[in-house]
Amino acid sequence: MAQQKIKAAGMYAEQPLKQVYQQFKTSAAGLSSHEAQTRLTTYGPNTIQRGQRQSQFKLFIKNFTSLMALLLWVSxxxxLFAGMLELAIAIWAVNLINGCFSFWQEHAAQKATDSLRQMLPAYTQVLRDGQQQRIDAAELVPGDIFTIQAGNSISADARLLSATGLQVDESALTGESVPESKTVAYQPGDGKFAETNIVYAGTMAASGNAQAVALNTGMATEFGQIAQLTQNQRPNISPLQKELNHLTQQISLLAILVGVLFFILAIFFVHYPVAKSFIFALGMIVAFIPEGLLPTVTLSLAQGVQRMAKKHALVKDLASVETLGETTVICSDKTGTLTQNQMTVNHIWLPSREYTVSGQGYVNNGQIENYTFGQAADLDLLLQISVLNNNTTVKAPASAGQQAKILGTPTEAALIILAEKAQLDLPSLQAKLPRQQEFPFDxxxxxMTTIHRDHGQTVAYVKGALDGLLAISTTILDHGxxxxxTAADQQNILAADKQFAAKGLRSLAMAYRKLDAQAASDQASVEQQLTFVGLTVMADPPRPEIYAAVAKCHAANIRIIMVTGDSAxxxxxxxxxxxxTSDQARVVTGTELAQMSDADLKTALSAELIFARVxxxxxxxxxxxxxxMGEVVASTGDGVNDAPALKKADIGVAMGMTGTDVAKDAADMILTxxxxxxxxxxxxxxxxVYSNIQKFLLYILNSNLPEAAPSVVFLFSRGFVPLPLTVMQILTVDLGTDMLPALGLGAERSEPGIMxxxxxxxxxxxxxxxxIxxxxxxYGLIAAILSTGxxxxxxxxxxxxQAALAASGFDYRQATTMTLATxxxxxxxxxxxxxxxxxxxLKVGLFSNRKIIGGIIFEVFLLFALMYIxxxxxxxxxxxxxxxxxxxLLAIPIPLVLIEEARKYGLRRHAAADR
Structure with a gap:
């Protein structure tokens, strides 16, 4: 039994049922309560366990141990060693505030995405002690016999014992939007999870009913194995984190080199004592470390998170915001992401004419017809068959903005919506033609066939795959x-179906037969000598806005690769x-991919490619x-099958509305x-965000040179000129006046052409x-000349x-204040x-960024406070x-802005000349 727990459910598909019973030591009467309790102890609860997550304490500490944070601790x-206690306290306070803010932001984002992880239904009907019992699904064990009803989530990987019209929505595992038919008889099917007599945990019964024997439960199910594969992956370091670490190393090296240079100059050029030279050098190191960079980056990313949330993208980790900007490839699921995840009838083919169905109505020969049920016999009959041979209910949305609720299959729901467009009164029709009998789909x-009674006349309505239905049709409804x-009719029908199939559309054939009372009870006699009516043709349509989004990706040199569980x-x-892609794109199925070497796959990925049935x-x-291959990959998905790729990708993007909790847990970003x-x-x-980080990095670093220039003047005058700027004044710039304008730069809107x-x-x-x-x-050189001046x-x-420069007193303080103010x-x-x-x-608007204007006003008021308090x-x-x-001072900003405008104008002229 221990080995059976980890044996894939599909391995039992071809075994005789008697052998399955023997291996699981069970029978058609189910387990005893005592045996079930023993197995529950052995196998554990039938639940999907979450991966071990970092403790809140470790998450908190992480925000204080990055390279940049460590640099600030050392600063x-x-x-402190340089005797500047106030400076030390200020730097540490900034680090503490930044770390706490980062932790709060990420904790809030994580809390927003932690949903109730109820992967399995709350209750399941099982056979225990030979009787039907209702138990908590968590108590289901291998060997249990349980029942499945339409609308139920399936509790375990299981082998079917009986099934009537069972169709299972396996999209959470396969990505396939159309439910799969399930039968007791084994058929291999196309792709993984396609065995007809095996059902899987986490999927849902769309229609029909069945009885099954549980094979695997909990983490041993396919659902659980995928979740475990996701949980075992180590988190990747984001590109921004790597880049900030690299930047920290650069700045640290620069600051140390400057410190060593000034230490040497202070000793051998100014002839300072070693101790005093060392303190002076330490001050220069602190001056060259941008203490405000880390909190500014953090707050800029936080602003990016907030802006993305307004655009329906919830980011769980701050650093993921910038990683999105580096994306070179998007591996996208199809169903629900590129498409609407709503099967929709878009064509009707009748022997007499063809309709294109749109949101506006029925289009015939390019003309929109506001068709109303009751106007044409052949179309009326097709719509009648569509809704009466149908077990699905479509409930109207409870409120505006919500989607209609479908109780049944998406295919049948599409047929009901088709009839609603023609204003067909379904309740009246059902009352007029009550259902007498049903032969379910298999x-x-x-x-599928349903039999109805109409004023003493019995009629059979049939819908299904064209090949089987056409073979049992002998007549055709043409112009009523x-x-x-005829053979020519069959050729026309098959040719139309082939054209639809070439466009990736699914056809469903409709037929009927008038019956006598004796024939109505026998399936074989009913399903013959049918009258062919027509085809309904449907697809899951693309989202309307997807075309512009794809074009935008192509313009930005971002490649899109469809990776779907749907058909090729x-x-x-x-x-x-x-x-x-173009029509020349290669389609690689999961079967082909399994046989490809890494070298072959790498070659294939260099060209246009689509993956299907993976x-x-x-x-x-x-x-x-x-x-x-050096690509920065964003991967999308909503099902459990997508979770490993979501976790592995540089950016995992899960669907918030239709996504499973496993997918959301694995993703870095959730689309609401x-x-x-x-x-x-x-x-x-x-x-x-990345562009803005560079902008405020430039802004923060350009003050380093004017901060260092006074010390250069001091050194090269051999101490004759008193130090024009004190360390506390340097800190005023780095942590005081620079902060708010830098944050304003972090909120700057996209420049034209960024995509x-x-x-x-x-x-x-x-x-x-x-x-640099x-x-x-x-910027720095100009500021250094002006401030020293x-x-x-x-x-x-x-x-x-005439008067000697004093190193203290009111005049000296006034001069250093002027340096700071400049x-x-x-x-x-x-x-x-x-x-x-x-x-x-001037073109983007001098006053359009209110945060920068507010920051400028703040730094002027802060300067006033320092001078007058x-x-x-x-x-x-x-x-x-x-x-x-x-x-x-007032004469400084306007000329500097105009000089820079002239430089940018020259750059634009040069770029235009190169085109």
């Missing part, structure tokens, strides 16, 4: 008249129709292979509207040559060079200049400025 220690006959079915013909039809581990393999277009909107947001650019290179870095040059060779301007107004006013211009890379800030003057070594100095 605080350095400041996979051998591939048809019944005539013999349907998959290619949809992929071609919505523009994912198993869960195969989707996982496709994602893994794409990652090995199940819409592929929301993924594209999220990718655009991810690109914007017309290819994804950034995998080896590209946040801190690149362009940013602009930060230090352009401001220091000497104030000293000049105070009597220098840096702040240069940063005001930088905040506006950093909003765009090439576009004119006595307590702050003592801490930050500041003093009030005079009118002439304020004129100098």
């Amino acid at each position: 605080g220690v350095i400041a 996979s051998e006959r591939k048809r 008249q019944v005539r013999p079915l 013909l349907t998959a290619k039809s949809i992929a071609t129709k919505i523009g994912i 198993a869960p581990e195969q989707k996982y393999r496709v994602v893994t292979m794409l990652q090995s 509207d199940d819409n592929f277009a929301s993924i594209v909107a999220a990718i655009e947001e991810g690109r914007t 017309e650019q290819p994804p950034r290179a995998h080896n590209a870095h946040l801190l690149n040559r362009r940013i 040059w602009k930060a230090f060779g352009w 401001g220091y000497f301007v104030t000293n000049h107004l105070n009597g220098w060079p 840096i702040i006013f240069c940063q005001i211009a930088a905040a506006l200049n950093c909003r765009t890379q090439r576009s004119s800030v 006595p307590e702050l003057q003592v801490i930050f070594n500041t003093a009030p400025l005079r009118g002439g100095e304020w004129l100098y």
